Amino acid sequence: MPGAKLGLIEEQARTEAQAPTSALAMFGPETPLRLDSGVSLAPFQIAYQTYGTLNADKTNAILVCHALTGDQHAASANPVTGKPGWWSMMVGPGRPIDTDRFFVICSNVLGGCMGTTGPATTDPNTGEVYGLELPVITIGDMVRAQAMLVDHLGVDVLLAVVGGSMGGMQVLQWAASYPERVLSAVPIATGPRHSAQNIAFHEVGRQAIMADPDWCGGKYIAQGTSPRKGLAVARMAAHITYLSEEALHNKFGRELQDRSALTFGFDADFQIESYLRYQGMTFVDRFDANSYLYMTRAMDYFDLAAQHGGTLANAFRNTKTRFCVVSFTSDWLFPTSENRTIVHALNAAAANVSFVEIETDRGHDAFLLDMPEMFATVRGFLNASARRRGL
Amino acid sequence: MPGAKLGLIEEQARTEAQAPTSALAMFGPETPLRLDSGVSLAPFQIAYQTYGTLNADKTNAILVCHALTGDQHAASANPVTGKPGWWSMMVGPGRPIDTDRFFVICSNVLGGCMGTTGPATTDPNTGEVYGLELPVITIGDMVRAQAMLVDHLGVDVLLAVVGGSMGGMQVLQWAASYPERVLSAVPIATGPRHSAQNIAFHEVGRQAIMADPDWCGGKYIAQGTSPRKGLAVARMAAHITYLSEEALHNKFGRELQDRSALTFGFDADFQIESYLRYQGMTFVDRFDANSYLYMTRAMDYFDLAAQHGGTLANAFRNTKTRFCVVSFTSDWLFPTSENRTIVHALNAAAANVSFVEIETDRGHDAFLLDMPEMFATVRGFLNASARRRGL
Numbered sequence: 001m002p003g004a005k006l007g008l009i010e011e012q013a014r015t016e017a018q019a020p021t022s023a024l025a026m027f028g029p030e031t032p033l034r035l036d037s038g039v040s041l042a043p044f045q046i047a048y049q050t051y052g053t054l055n056a057d058k059t060n061a062i063l064v065c066h067a068l069t070g071d072q073h074a075a076s077a078n079p080v081t082g083k084p085g086w087w088s089m090m091v092g093p094g095r096p097i098d099t100d101r102f103f104v105i106c107s108n109v110l111g112g113c114m115g116t117t118g119p120a121t122t123d124p125n126t127g128e129v130y131g132l133e134l135p136v137i138t139i140g141d142m143v144r145a146q147a148m149l150v151d152h153l154g155v156d157v158l159l160a161v162v163g164g165s166m167g168g169m170q171v172l173q174w175a176a177s178y179p180e181r182v183l184s185a186v187p188i189a190t191g192p193r194h195s196a197q198n199i200a201f202h203e204v205g206r207q208a209i210m211a212d213p214d215w216c217g218g219k220y221i222a223q224g225t226s227p228r229k230g231l232a233v234a235r236m237a238a239h240i241t242y243l244s245e246e247a248l249h250n251k252f253g254r255e256l257q258d259r260s261a262l263t264f265g266f267d268a269d270f271q272i273e274s275y276l277r278y279q280g281m282t283f284v285d286r287f288d289a290n291s292y293l294y295m296t297r298a299m300d301y302f303d304l305a306a307q308h309g310g311t312l313a314n315a316f317r318n319t320k321t322r323f324c325v326v327s328f329t330s331d332w333l334f335p336t337s338e339n340r341t342i343v344h345a346l347n348a349a350a351a352n353v354s355f356v357e358i359e360t361d362r363g364h365d366a367f368l369l370d371m372p373e374m375f376a377t378v379r380g381f382l383n384a385s386a387r388r389r390g391l
Numbered sequence: 392m393p394g395a396k397l398g399l400i401e402e403q404a405r406t407e408a409q410a411p412t413s414a415l416a417m418f419g420p421e422t423p424l425r426l427d428s429g430v431s432l433a434p435f436q437i438a439y440q441t442y443g444t445l446n447a448d449k450t451n452a453i454l455v456c457h458a459l460t461g462d463q464h465a466a467s468a469n470p471v472t473g474k475p476g477w478w479s480m481m482v483g484p485g486r487p488i489d490t491d492r493f494f495v496i497c498s499n500v501l502g503g504c505m506g507t508t509g510p511a512t513t514d515p516n517t518g519e520v521y522g523l524e525l526p527v528i529t530i531g532d533m534v535r536a537q538a539m540l541v542d543h544l545g546v547d548v549l550l551a552v553v554g555g556s557m558g559g560m561q562v563l564q565w566a567a568s569y570p571e572r573v574l575s576a577v578p579i580a581t582g583p584r585h586s587a588q589n590i591a592f593h594e595v596g597r598q599a600i601m602a603d604p605d606w607c608g609g610k611y612i613a614q615g616t617s618p619r620k621g622l623a624v625a626r627m628a629a630h631i632t633y634l635s636e637e638a639l640h641n642k643f644g645r646e647l648q649d650r651s652a653l654t655f656g657f658d659a660d661f662q663i664e665s666y667l668r669y670q671g672m673t674f675v676d677r678f679d680a681n682s683y684l685y686m687t688r689a690m691d692y693f694d695l696a697a698q699h700g701g702t703l704a705n706a707f708r709n710t711k712t713r714f715c716v717v718s719f720t721s722d723w724l725f726p727t728s729e730n731r732t733i734v735h736a737l738n739a740a741a742a743n744v745s746f747v748e749i750e751t752d753r754g755h756d757a758f759l760l761d762m763p764e765m766f767a768t769v770r771g772f773l774n775a776s777a778r779r780r781g782l
Contacts, residue, residue: 248591
C-alpha cells in the first residue's frame with residue numbers, strides 16, 4: 001500500500017511555527033480518516049521523523065509511539081525546546097532501538113500540537129482554527145492515522161511497535177487492530193484501560209485549563225490569548241503522578257529553597273514547590289492547552305477490553321505478535337498490576353509474551369529515563385525479533 | 392489558668408455570617424498570641440463548640456482537633472451546609488467519644504473560616520479584611536491558641552486530645568508542647584511532618600487558587616469577587632488524594648454518566664468526573680480560598696522533628712502521655728509508614744503507645760467514615776484513660 005495509492009501529498013517543506021524540522025504527510029479529501037466518534041476527518045496531516053534507513057525488503061521498520069506530551073522528536077533535538085529528543089537514550093546509533101540497523105518512525109499523534117492535525121490547526125474547510133470543533137480523538141484514531149503514515153512510507157509489516165504510557169496504549173491498539181502488521185510489540189508502563197483515578201487526575205487538569213478565563217471557551221488562539229496559568233496547574237498536578245513518593249522524598253524531601261529558614265509566606269519555600277512551578281511554566285511554552293484536553297480525553301476513553309466485548313483476551317485472539325511488557329515497581333499511575341492485566345490477557349490468548357518488572361524508585365517517568373534494565377530488555381527483545389526476521 | 396486571668400471577653404452572641412451557632416472566645420490586646428513567624432496576633436477570637444458537661448473536677452475534657460477543611464461542628468449540624476457534624480459518628484451520646492461521659496471541646500483552628508480569626512476576618516486594627524496580611528499560621532500556633540481556649544474554659548489537664556490528618560498533627564503538637572496537660576493522645580491518619588509529595592499536592596491547589604483572576608492577589612472580598620473556579624480545582628486535586636485507587640475503582644470504575652455511550656466531548660462522561668466536579672463546586676460554598684492557602688501552608692510547615700533538633704523522639708522525651716496511633720491500609724496521603732514513624736519515635740522515647748493499622752479500601756478519608764474498628768479502638772482507649780483518671 002504505497003502512499004501514492006492513498007492520494008497523499010508529501011510535503012517536506014518547513015512550516016513555520018509547527019515542527020519546523022519534521023516531514024509532513026498530507027492526506028487529502030479523497031482519503032478521509034473515519035474517526036471513532038463517527039466523524040470523517042479530511043484533509044489532515046501527520047508530522048513525523050524517521051531515523052535510520054529502510055532496507056530494500058522494508059522489513060526493518062520500527063514505529064515508536066509517544067506519550068501524552070511527547071512528539072515525533074524521539075531521537076532528534078526538539079525544535080521548540082532545543083533539548084535532545086525525549087527518547088534519545090533509547091533510539092539512535094548503537095542504542096537499544098538501533099538506528100544503524102532499524103528504520104525508526106515516530107509521528108506526532110492525531111490531536112497533537114507539533115505539526116500533526118490537532119485543535120491548534122486551521123481547519124482548511126473553514127479557514128478557522130479548529131479549537132474544540134475538532135472531533136474528539138481516540139487512541140484508535142491515532143493508530144489508524146499512523147497506519148496510513150506507515151502505508152505512505154511503503155511499509156507493510158512493522159518489525160516492532162514500541163512506546164510507554166499513552167505510547168504503550170497505542171502499541172496495544174496496534175497489536176489489536178493490525179495484528180498481521182506488527183511482529184513485535186513493546187508496551188511499557190501502560191494499561192489496557194485508563195483507571196478511575198487516572199481519569200480523575202486528567203479531569204482536574206482539564207478543569208484547571210477550562211477555568212482559566214484566557215481559555216476563552218477553547219477559542220484562545222483567535223482571541224490572541226493563551227490559558228497559560230490553567231495549563232501550568234494541569235501540568236503540575238499531572239507531574240506529581242509521574243514521580244514516586246520515594247523519588248520526591250529522596251530528591252527534595254523538605255529541603256528549602258533558601259536553606260536557612262521558612263519565609264512564612266506563600267512563595268516557594270520548599271524546593272519541591274519551585275520545581276513544580278518550573279515544570280508548569282516551561283510546559284506552557286511547548287504545549288497547546290486544547291491539545292492537552294484532547295490527549296487526556298483520548299487516554300481516558302481507552303478501554304481495549306470494551307472494544308472487544310468486555311474481554312481483554314479477545315483483543316489478542318490468534319495473535320502471532322510477540323509481546324514484551326515492561327513495568328516499574330514505583331509507577332503508581334500505571335502500576336505493575338495494570339501491566340500484569342495485559343500479560344494475563346495475552347496468556348489467555350495464548351500469545352507469546354514476556355514480562356519484565358523493573359525495580360526503581362523513579363515512578364512512571366522511569367520509561368523516559370536512563371534505565372539500563374529497560375534498555376537491555378528492549379535491546380534483547382528487538383534483537384531476537386530481528387533475528388527471527390532474518391535481519 | 393482560668394480565662395479571667397488572660398483578660399478574655401467571652402461572647403456567646405451570634406455573629407452574622409460566620410458560625411452563627413458557635414460560642415466565641417475573644418482574646419484582647421492584653422493577651423496577644425505569639426506566632427511562630429515571630430509576629431504577635433491581637434486581638435483574635437476562637438469559635439468553638441462543646442458537647443457534654445464538664446464535671447466538677449474538670450477531669451473529663453477531651454479536645455477534638457479538626458482537619459484541613461473541617462470546623463468546630465464535630466457533632467452538631469453544620470450551620471453552612473445543614474449536614475450533620477463531620478465526626479458525628481465518633482462524637483455524641485453513646486459514641487466512642489461519649490458525650491454522656493466526656494466534655495468535648497472542638498474549636499475552629501486559627502486561620503480557619505468558621506468564626507475563628509482567619510484571613511477572611513476583618514483586622515480590628517485596620518478595619519480591613521486580613522487577606523494575606525494575616526501572618527502565616529503554623530500547627531504550633533493553632534495549638535497555642537487552643538491552649539488559651541482550654542484555659543478559658545477552666546480546664547487544666549485534658550483527658551485526651553483526638554484528631555485525624557491535620558487534626559492528628561495538632562494532637563502530636565499538643566503532646567509535644569503541653570505534655571503535662573495531655574493524659575492521652577489519639578493521632579489518626581497523620582504524620583510527624585508533611586512529605587514532599589503532600590507539599591506538592593498542596594502547592595498545586597494553591598497555584599490553582601492564585602491563578603484564578605478572581606483571587607485578586609488575595610483581596611477578593613474587598614473586590615466583591617471569589618476565586619470559585621480556582622478553589623474548586625484545588626479541592627478536586629486534593630479530593631483524589633483522600634480516596635484510594637481501589638475505592639475509586641470499586642465506586643466508579645469507568646462507569647459512564649449516560650450509561651449508553653461516550654459523548655465524544657469534554658462534558659463529564661464518566662461518573663468519577665461529575666463526582667469530582669460536584670466535590671469542587673460544593674466546597675466553594677463552604678470554604679474561604681485564602682483560608683485554604685493558610686491551612687495547607689500550616690500542614691506543609693509541620694515538622695515535629697525539626698522543632699526538636701532533628702530527632703522526633705526528642706519531641707516526646709519523658710512524656711507521660713498515653714498514645715494510640717491509628718492508620719489505614721489504603722491511606723496513601725498519610726500511609727501507615729508515616730504513622731509508624733510516630734510509633735517508632737514514641738518507642739524511642741519510652742512512651743506508652745499502642746498502634747492500630749486498620750484494613751480498609753477507603754483511603755485517607757476513612758477517619759471520617761463509618762469505621763467500626765476505629766470506633767472500637769478509640770472507645771476502648773478512652774475508656775481505659777477514663778478509668779485511670781477515676782472516671
